[in-house]
Amino acid sequence: MSQGGLIGVDVEQERVEEKDPELLAENKEQEFVGRTPWRLAWLRLRKDKVAMVSLGFIVFLVLVAIFAPLLTALIGHGPNAQYTTKGLSLSGIPVGPGQNGFILGTDDQGRDVLSRIIYGSQISLEVGIGATALALAVGTLIGLVAGYYGGWIDSILGRFMDILLSFPILLFAIAIVARFGPSLELLIIVIAMFSWPYIGRLVRGQVIGLREREFVEAARALGASDLRIMVFDIAPNLIALAVIYATLLIPVNIVLEATLSFLGLGIQPPTASWGNMIAEAQTGDLYTVAWWFLVFPCIALVLTTLAFNLFGDGLRDALDPRRGRGHLGTVQKVKRAARAFAFPSEVIRAARSSVFRSERERETP
Amino acid sequence: MTATELDLEAATSEGDLLLEVEDVTKYFPVRTNALIERSHASVKAVDGVSLALRVGETLGVVGESGCGKSTLARLIAALHPVTSGKIRFKGQEITKLDRRHMRPLRRSIQMVFQDPYGSLNPRRRVGSILSDPFTVHTQMSRAEVREQVRDLMARVGLSSEHYNRFPAEFSGGQRQRIGIARALALRPDLIICDEPVSALDVSIQAQIINLLEDLQDEFMLTYIFIAHDLSVVRHVSDRIAVMYLGKIVETGPVEEIYSRARHPYTASLLSAVPVADRAFKGERKTRVILSGDVPSPQNPPSGCRFHPRCPKAQAICATEEPLLEQKAGDPAGHLTACHFPVEEGEPLAMASREAVVATAPIDGAQEQP
Amino acid sequence: MIRLVARRLVYLVLVLIVITFLTYVVFFVGNPNDLAARFAGRDAGPAQIRDAAVRLGLNHGFWYQYWHYLVGLLHGSFGLDFQNQVPINSEIARAFPVTASLVVGSVVIWLLIGIPIGIMSATHPRTLRDRAGTTFALTFLSMPTFVLGVLFLLVFYYYLTRAGLSWFPAAGYVGITTSPGQWFLHLILPWLTLALVQAAIYTRLIRGSLLDVLGEDYIRTARAKGLSRRTVIYKHGVRAALTPVVTQLGIDVGTLLAGAFVTERVFGLPGLGQLALNAIGAADLPVVAAVVVLAASFIVIMNTIVDIVYALLDPRVRLA
Numbered sequence A: 001m002s003q004g005g006l007i008g009v010d011v012e013q014e015r016v017e018e019k020d021p022e023l024l025a026e027n028k029e030q031e032f033v034g035r036t037p038w039r040l041a042w043l044r045l046r047k048d049k050v051a052m053v054s055l056g057f058i059v060f061l062v063l064v065a066i067f068a069p070l071l072t073a074l075i076g077h078g079p080n081a082q083y084t085t086k087g088l089s090l091s092g093i094p095v096g097p098g099q100n101g102f103i104l105g106t107d108d109q110g111r112d113v114l115s116r117i118i119y120g121s122q123i124s125l126e127v128g129i130g131a132t133a134l135a136l137a138v139g140t141l142i143g144l145v146a147g148y149y150g151g152w153i154d155s156i157l158g159r160f161m162d163i164l165l166s167f168p169i170l171l172f173a174i175a176i177v178a179r180f181g182p183s184l185e186l187l188i189i190v191i192a193m194f195s196w197p198y199i200g201r202l203v204r205g206q207v208i209g210l211r212e213r214e215f216v217e218a219a220r221a222l223g224a225s226d227l228r229i230m231v232f233d234i235a236p237n238l239i240a241l242a243v244i245y246a247t248l249l250i251p252v253n254i255v256l257e258a259t260l261s262f263l264g265l266g267i268q269p270p271t272a273s274w275g276n277m278i279a280e281a282q283t284g285d286l287y288t289v290a291w292w293f294l295v296f297p298c299i300a301l302v303l304t305t306l307a308f309n310l311f312g313d314g315l316r317d318a319l320d321p322r323r324g325r326g327h328l329g330t331v332q333k334v335k336r337a338a339r340a341f342a343f344p345s346e347v348i349r350a351a352r353s354s355v356f357r358s359e360r361e362r363e364t365p
Numbered sequence B: 001m002t003a004t005e006l007d008l009e010a011a012t013s014e015g016d017l018l019l020e021v022e023d024v025t026k027y028f029p030v031r032t033n034a035l036i037e038r039s040h041a042s043v044k045a046v047d048g049v050s051l052a053l054r055v056g057e058t059l060g061v062v063g064e065s066g067c068g069k070s071t072l073a074r075l076i077a078a079l080h081p082v083t084s085g086k087i088r089f090k091g092q093e094i095t096k097l098d099r100r101h102m103r104p105l106r107r108s109i110q111m112v113f114q115d116p117y118g119s120l121n122p123r124r125r126v127g128s129i130l131s132d133p134f135t136v137h138t139q140m141s142r143a144e145v146r147e148q149v150r151d152l153m154a155r156v157g158l159s160s161e162h163y164n165r166f167p168a169e170f171s172g173g174q175r176q177r178i179g180i181a182r183a184l185a186l187r188p189d190l191i192i193c194d195e196p197v198s199a200l201d202v203s204i205q206a207q208i209i210n211l212l213e214d215l216q217d218e219f220m221l222t223y224i225f226i227a228h229d230l231s232v233v234r235h236v237s238d239r240i241a242v243m244y245l246g247k248i249v250e251t252g253p254v255e256e257i258y259s260r261a262r263h264p265y266t267a268s269l270l271s272a273v274p275v276a277d278r279a280f281k282g283e284r285k286t287r288v289i290l291s292g293d294v295p296s297p298q299n300p301p302s303g304c305r306f307h308p309r310c311p312k313a314q315a316i317c318a319t320e321e322p323l324l325e326q327k328a329g330d331p332a333g334h335l336t337a338c339h340f341p342v343e344e345g346e347p348l349a350m351a352s353r354e355a356v357v358a359t360a361p362i363d364g365a366q367e368q369p
Numbered sequence C: 001m002i003r004l005v006a007r008r009l010v011y012l013v014l015v016l017i018v019i020t021f022l023t024y025v026v027f028f029v030g031n032p033n034d035l036a037a038r039f040a041g042r043d044a045g046p047a048q049i050r051d052a053a054v055r056l057g058l059n060h061g062f063w064y065q066y067w068h069y070l071v072g073l074l075h076g077s078f079g080l081d082f083q084n085q086v087p088i089n090s091e092i093a094r095a096f097p098v099t100a101s102l103v104v105g106s107v108v109i110w111l112l113i114g115i116p117i118g119i120m121s122a123t124h125p126r127t128l129r130d131r132a133g134t135t136f137a138l139t140f141l142s143m144p145t146f147v148l149g150v151l152f153l154l155v156f157y158y159y160l161t162r163a164g165l166s167w168f169p170a171a172g173y174v175g176i177t178t179s180p181g182q183w184f185l186h187l188i189l190p191w192l193t194l195a196l197v198q199a200a201i202y203t204r205l206i207r208g209s210l211l212d213v214l215g216e217d218y219i220r221t222a223r224a225k226g227l228s229r230r231t232v233i234y235k236h237g238v239r240a241a242l243t244p245v246v247t248q249l250g251i252d253v254g255t256l257l258a259g260a261f262v263t264e265r266v267f268g269l270p271g272l273g274q275l276a277l278n279a280i281g282a283a284d285l286p287v288v289a290a291v292v293v294l295a296a297s298f299i300v301i302m303n304t305i306v307d308i309v310y311a312l313l314d315p316r317v318r319l320a
């Protein structure tokens, strides 16, 4: 793995698995049977408490987003309804958490903060997952083609990705959104547009390794076409990498959405998004006396980022047993997971420095 | 007379010529950066190899790691384009064929790979891996393919329960059986076995070799059998070719090579064969240990490429390249590339390294930057 | 060395052409008359719009305008802005010191925090100290910058001020030449906001690379030769471990110099980021293009510097 060496996924893991004592113990009766790559990963993942708790949180969040209308109906407060009498004190101060039936209080316009956070989760997940899926599709495709064919195709596609990576991303995203007017679809497209090169570079690096593997040679010896080899022989080996990076790119994209919304260029009020809730709170001064309508959206955002990062890291360990194996206590797991916190930036950094690393390598004999 | 002609003339077994390799070279450019950088140096992985093969024959190819055995195999299987030279299969030249015309030939030339772990896609089920040959080359229905794959698995000694398993669920020997099944699927004429057993336990090696021999009898297969030591190929081969740094240095019928090796390199390889294997022959008791590393194929020694390590080297060896030719007293078909071939019963002690360097001033061995 | 710089220059030119082109495309898709209409004023008639178009140079075709812009760049001029027709160079000259103050200060802070904690974590792995370092990283890495900034303002400005401790001033900026003290005070919170998130990342980076380095053979050899643990860690280990940090630093500084948008917005600092955000809001194409150009140049230039430093730090790497 030359690309993103910080976070390599090993495709040759099967060999290692044979010696994993933990797993051998699990399958005492039949030493080899039932050890499909995915089952093994799941076995490992299940033991990782931190990752499982994070997964639980993510599932919870997804359910909340899906059943948002139902939940807010239960609460009895719509996300955009302004409760000017019940939700604001006489002097116009928002109602605090737990008062007047507002579980997390109200904001400066008397709206239920909890309902808005629930609806905000829809936006975060839609943009986070949508943009990631799009980036993944484009990045995998281009990385696959560049890595597989090499030569001038790789040079051109590689340079193209390099240039995109030396872009002032945020600035450019802002410019595009400002020009075309903010909308959910545009937000997804713009975010995907700037995150696919990260995936592209990582996939490319992986494919360059896979291309030289004997099973690809075996397929060529059979007379399989390039397309067939890419689809049936190389792509299946990219799934693990794709799953890991997708999980870790989602929080990056969620933060990007929140940031754009915070800057007023993402989701427009009154539609609730965590980013614009924070921005709206900060425009007035009321939050200085009613902290909750600023702080709760912050907490929602941070917890979500955290959960995806922790889960992504657990997944990475599960799919790539070579990184830190053996019996770890929960404390150690937490600690190791914390390492992954550097992740969102880690991916970006890995990809970015590889832009120049490729050139540096050329310079050194 | 060229080496090929000699070789062909000498091929002992009757039967039609299946494969002719004529003065083939393969140079890998060292810097492969397209667009801007042009390659300067190159690795001469295979450098002027000629050989011929008749139907039903087994040719053993031996040599140290890195001498170009796998590269030669890949050239014959048309996985790499040749740098120069010709390869003819059943009289048809295959070196210049484009993809489309190459396709039917792929059915006839198959390969079993060195690494039973690396040659099976870890993310695909065995059934799917083995159905590849049929889906690529035939129009069979799914059910037919399934049927064929099950047959094939039975043929190489795998149970059909294994159909839905991943390669990781098999032992090394079983995996190599899968690799053999894949090569066998389309009933090829030639199978190139690239060190098919060197990654396996000794106890399993024999099983795989026996399987290969059974299959050869059953399907009239022709083999090129690659190995890095002589003891393995001995049992399966009719003829042997010994490679050193991209060149064939000695070739001949298997018993000729074992009993009367003429090239000092072959002799030293033989002396490294475990005693039990060699004892009944009652020859060469001194073991010759080669000093120094294998020189880089990027910058091979001048003259005879073996001279920096050769116990018999003299001044001429560093300047003049010996031809691969029949030496006095040898039967037809036994060719050696050496100025001073080993005589029968001659002790082959390692000359001191200083002496070698003194007589052979041009030493390319250590010049790697 | 010269070859490296030359190659980077070519690359920079390529990047600049691509991104300025894209910037122009983004702004010109649709009708360029929109742009003219925006700057002609709210109830402008067709004649005034035409005047505005001529004034802004929008009456020429796309290619002509783009070419004109490139030629201007070649002469070191970013042109006039659309809104007030003032030279963009002078606007940038005003905004750049703000961004530079922000970035330089926070770089110092994040290195001062990140490097020692990283070294401590790596030299005492799996101890309480390591865990403390990890907790620090964990806390700040999970915070988007704007969340941290907003919370800082809430706690350190509003709550403290209300509690009678006016240690920190409100958002805003005071030039260093005007009042160094005020300059410093106004920047403390922005510095910390930017620095804490970055420091957390650097902590992990240094910890990881130092652990790698300390595991390497030559370090073990040095220990075996009887050098003290301190000497080995600081003379050999840290030196080698700093290489990836330098790489990272170059990228970060390059990226941030072009505008720390979020931090500048939260704390109302009139830096390049704010300039760009305002320009984007006003569809002021030349200003946006100018900041884009600066940003890409900083990124590429910083990376070139990094490569040179890299060669100095690590004698094994020889630049062609």
Ligand SMILES: Nc1ncnc2c1ncn2[C@@H]1O[C@H](COP(=O)(O)OP(=O)(O)OP(=O)(O)O)[C@@H](O)[C@H]1O
Pocket: B028, B029, B043, B044, B045, B063, B064, B065, B066, B067, B068, B069, B070, B071, B072, B114, B228, B297
């Ligand atoms: N694709 C390639 N690109 C560049 N060099 C190569 C390539 N394939 C092989 N080589 C080089 O060619 C030489 C011969 O390699 P080859 O794999 O043929 O050796 P081998 O005899 O099969 O060795 P082994 O016993 O280790 O398998 C080696 O020096 C190798 O580094």
Ligand code: SF4
Pocket: B263, B264, B265, B304, B305, B306, B307, B308, B310, B311, B312, B313, B314, B317, B322, B337, B338, B339, B340, B341
């Ligand atoms: S030619 Fe000379 S160096 Fe080469 S093998 Fe023969 S004796 Fe040795």
Ligand SMILES: [Mg+2]
Pocket: B069, B070, B071, B114, B194, B195
């Ligand atoms: Mg080989």
